[in-house]
Amino acid sequence: MVPENTEQQLLVEYEIPEDESVSMAAIHAVSSLMECEPWELIPLYETIDPDMLDELCESRQNGSVKFVYSDFHITVEGGEYLLLRPADHNRK
Numbered sequence: 001m002v003p004e005n006t007e008q009q010l011l012v013e014y015e016i017p018e019d020e021s022v023s024m025a026a027i028h029a030v031s032s033l034m035e036c037e038p039w040e041l042i043p044l045y046e047t048i049d050p051d052m053l054d055e056l057c058e059s060r061q062n063g064s065v066k067f068v069y070s071d072f073h074i075t076v077e078g079g080e081y082l083l084l085r086p087a088d089h090n091r092k
Helices: 022-033 050-059
Strands: 002-005 010-015 064-069 072-077 081-086
Touching: 010 022, 022 050, 022 064, 022 072, 022 081, 050 064
Parallel strands: none
Antiparallel strands: 002 010, 010 081, 064 072, 072 081
C-alpha cells in the first residue's frame, strides 16, 4: 500500500494480487489501515454483495466501481487497484 498525505487528501493505493478477489482485497486493505484482523471488521456483505462486486469488477476491466466500507470510500480501478480514502475526509 502506498499512502499519499497532503493537506488536501489522504489516499491509499492497494494493488490487488492476481490470486486475490476484489472483495478480499478490500477487506485486507481496510484491516491493514485500521490495524486490526479482517474478522474484526463488519462483514463486507453488510455493505455490498461480495460476489456481485467480484463479478462486476471482472466485467469492467477498464472502468471503476465505488463503494463505502468500514469508514472508507473505496474505488476499484480496472480490477487491479483499490484507492481508499477515509469516509469522513472532506475532499476539496
